[in-house]
Structure formats: C-alpha cells, structure tokens
Amino acid sequence: MTVINTAVAPKPDNFTVDPRIQFLFAAVRLMGSNSSIRLQTGDALIAVDVQNDFLPGGSLAVPEGDAVVPALNRYLAAFAARALPVFATRDWHPPDHCSFKARGGIWPAHCVAETRGGGFATGLALPQSVVVISKAATPDADAYSGFGGTDLAARLRSGGVVRLFIGGLATDYCVLNTVKDALAEGFAVLLLADAIRAVDVNAGDGARAQDEMRRLGARAIRYEDLAP
Numbered sequence: 001m002t003v004i005n006t007a008v009a010p011k012p013d014n015f016t017v018d019p020r021i022q023f024l025f026a027a028v029r030l031m032g033s034n035s036s037i038r039l040q041t042g043d044a045l046i047a048v049d050v051q052n053d054f055l056p057g058g059s060l061a062v063p064e065g066d067a068v069v070p071a072l073n074r075y076l077a078a079f080a081a082r083a084l085p086v087f088a089t090r091d092w093h094p095p096d097h098c099s100f101k102a103r104g105g106i107w108p109a110h111c112v113a114e115t116r117g118g119g120f121a122t123g124l125a126l127p128q129s130v131v132v133i134s135k136a137a138t139p140d141a142d143a144y145s146g147f148g149g150t151d152l153a154a155r156l157r158s159g160g161v162v163r164l165f166i167g168g169l170a171t172d173y174c175v176l177n178t179v180k181d182a183l184a185e186g187f188a189v190l191l192l193a194d195a196i197r198a199v200d201v202n203a204g205d206g207a208r209a210q211d212e213m214r215r216l217g218a219r220a221i222r223y224e225d226l227a228p
C-alpha cells in the first residue's frame with residue numbers, strides 16, 4: 001500500500017525553484033531572444049555608403065572598409081531570399097563640394113558623382129530591385145545621414161517598412177547619423193555590428209558611436225543572430 005502524506009507535499013505557492021536554476025532559465029531565454037531575429041514583412045536593409053572611395057585604395061579609405069562587403073552580402077542574401085527591400089545610400093558629391101579641403105572642408109575629395117570613386121563596391125551583391133539614395137549632391141550642403149535632404153523616410157513609410165537593418169560605412173559618421181535619424185523617424189533599428197567599420201579620426205570614435213546608437217535605442221546584432 002502506498003501512502004501519500006499530502007500534508008508535506010509542496011504546494012504551488014510555496015514551491016521555490018533553486019535560484020541557480022532560475023538564472024539558467026533566464027540565460028536561456030536571453031540567448032533565445034538574440035538568436036531568433038526573424039526577417040519578416042516590414043523589414044528593410046540599408047547599406048550605407050559602401051563606395052569605392054571609402055575602401056582601401058580610395059581617396060577617403062576607411063580602415064578595413066572592404067570587410068563590410070562580404071559581411072553585408074550575407075545579410076543581402078537573407079533579404080533576397082525573402083524578397084525584402086534593400087536600400088543603398090551613397091555620397092554623390094559635385095566636384096566642388098563644400099566638405100572637400102579645397103573648399104575649406106575637412107575631407108579630401110571623395111565620392112564625386114559619376115566617377116569610379118563614387119561607385120558602389122564591385123563585390124557588393126545589391127539586388128536589381130535596390131533603391132539607391134543619393135545624398136549631398138549639391139555643392140553647398142553635406143549630409144552624413146541617408147535621411148538628410150532625401151526622400152528615404154517617405155519611401156520607407158510608403159513601402160510599409162517599420163524595422164531597419166543598417167550597416168556599411170563609416171560607423172562614426174554616416175552609419176551613426178543614418179541610425180540616429182532612423183530612430184528619430186520612429187523606425188526600429190538593428191545595427192549590423194559585424195558589417196560596419198569606423199574612420200576613427202580620434203581613437204575610439206567608432207566604439208563611442210556604437211555606444212551612442214545603442215543608448216538611443218538601436219540594437220546591435222550579428223549575422224548569427226538571424227533565425228535560419
């Protein structure tokens with residue numbers, strides 16, 4: 001005969017889980033949330049200024065700038081597989097642009113419209129459907145952000161986009177300002193931490209820019225965080 005002594009059986013309300021187990025559950029939940037970013041309708045990818053002049057050998061080369069090309073290509077393939085929209089911003093300067101040293105600006109001449117330096121990196125696998133956003137195309141205005149003086153926000157909204165995956169060049173200038181404007185426009189932003197590189201005019205600029213973007217609400221992810 002089996003006797004069950006109900007008096008000592010644990011009741012749901014005084015049943016406690018070992019704190020170490022609770023911690024384990026929480027950690028698993030966290031890992032789960034980071035590995036389950038599922039691409040879906042409403043998502044768009046923005047490749048920021050992946051142009052020849054910002055790559056090694058270009059007139060304003062970003063250190064390891066070419067590393068963003070294969071990194072972005074993995075995301076581009078994931079977006080292509082789901083027929084999700086892709087935008088590519090580019091500096092598209094006139095030869096006498098105000099940001100150039102010849103006109104008192106701080107940069108060497110770069111990304112002049114219709115020149116090789118202004119072209120997208122050859123290896124970047126942009127889809128045929130890519131929407132190209134040209135910025136700072138007049139002599140007297142500069143724009144680090146893809147939203148600066150362009151119709152990018154309107155195009156995203158009319159396409160039903162609510163969440164942006166943003167990578168490219170450079171972390172501490174055009175990526176930073178594009179992300180800040182995207183957040184200010186009300187989009188959710190996932191920063192592609194493995195597909196950005198910084199100019200780092202001052203050591204640590206890139207790291208500080210990443211901190212700022214996270215503080216403002218962007219979530220930094222890596223390709224491995226996407227659900228397969």
Ligand SMILES: [Zn+2]
Nearest residue numbers: 091099111136
């Ligand atoms: Zn520029």
